[in-house]
Amino acid sequence: MTMLDGRLQAAADFVTPGGAAVDVGTDHGYLPVYLVESGRVKRALAADINSQPLESARKNIAEAGLEDQIGVLQTDGLDGIDLEQFTDVILAGMGGMLIAEILERRMPLDGFNLILQPMTQAPFLRRWLCEKGFQILAETPAQAAGKVYAIINARYDGQMRECSELFAHVGKIPEKLRDPEKGTEALLYLRTLRHKLEIIALGMSQSERDPGGADRYRQLAEQIQKIEEGRE
Numbered sequence: 001m002t003m004l005d006g007r008l009q010a011a012a013d014f015v016t017p018g019g020a021a022v023d024v025g026t027d028h029g030y031l032p033v034y035l036v037e038s039g040r041v042k043r044a045l046a047a048d049i050n051s052q053p054l055e056s057a058r059k060n061i062a063e064a065g066l067e068d069q070i071g072v073l074q075t076d077g078l079d080g081i082d083l084e085q086f087t088d089v090i091l092a093g094m095g096g097m098l099i100a101e102i103l104e105r106r107m108p109l110d111g112f113n114l115i116l117q118p119m120t121q122a123p124f125l126r127r128w129l130c131e132k133g134f135q136i137l138a139e140t141p142a143q144a145a146g147k148v149y150a151i152i153n154a155r156y157d158g159q160m161r162e163c164s165e166l167f168a169h170v171g172k173i174p175e176k177l178r179d180p181e182k183g184t185e186a187l188l189y190l191r192t193l194r195h196k197l198e199i200i201a202l203g204m205s206q207s208e209r210d211p212g213g214a215d216r217y218r219q220l221a222e223q224i225q226k227i228e229e230g231r232e
């Protein structure tokens, strides 16, 4: 059985049991192989824009003997994919802006279970989801290779939502602070984020261009620290 790291396992845990999943930017194809091997989904599509990753995905799918259940497609994002055959769309390991661009081209994606894992620009992606009528249902923090990431589970319901600066940065991660399994990773996510914001604030306060901008980041860092302390 294929073993996933914490990040991809957290993405897999959001997938609809018994469903069918498209993994956009699949690279090695570990996720669709795991999803079908474990019986989580019946079928999957491993899609990627580049041919080299798809070769590696093809090899891993063949080694697992799953060619009948996992299709392979070279395409940009969701372009040309017949989405009616799927319940879940996964976009993991890409920048938040690229994830939003890919979703935007197939809006509204009504009825799909979306599993999104931005490597960077998570605040951009959360804001985009709120503004475009997607509800962020849940988020899980997960560690891989010494870093902690947020895995976002979202669904379109057509309702535009206000997205505060704080929510754009922390999303639903604070809800996991008291979770016995995920509490430590949630705390790590918030601490790492706060340190990043404190460094930005420090840099801005020393810069002549935007010394006032530092306050915004400092306030955000203080809000996050309060959330962290609320856990104790």
Ligand SMILES: C[S@@+](CC[C@H](N)C(=O)[O-])C[C@H]1O[C@@H](n2cnc3c(N)ncnc32)[C@H](O)[C@@H]1O
Pocket (backbone or CB within 6 Å): 008, 024, 025, 026, 027, 028, 047, 048, 049, 050, 053, 075, 076, 077, 078, 091, 092, 093, 094, 098, 102
């Ligand atoms: C860092 S890998 C992530 C692999 C895997 N999803 C994971 O999370 O471990 C990013 C993959 O996205 C693919 N990619 C980048 N832009 C893409 C696009 N517009 N459409 C589809 N795939 C894309 C790249 O070729 C690469 O294989």
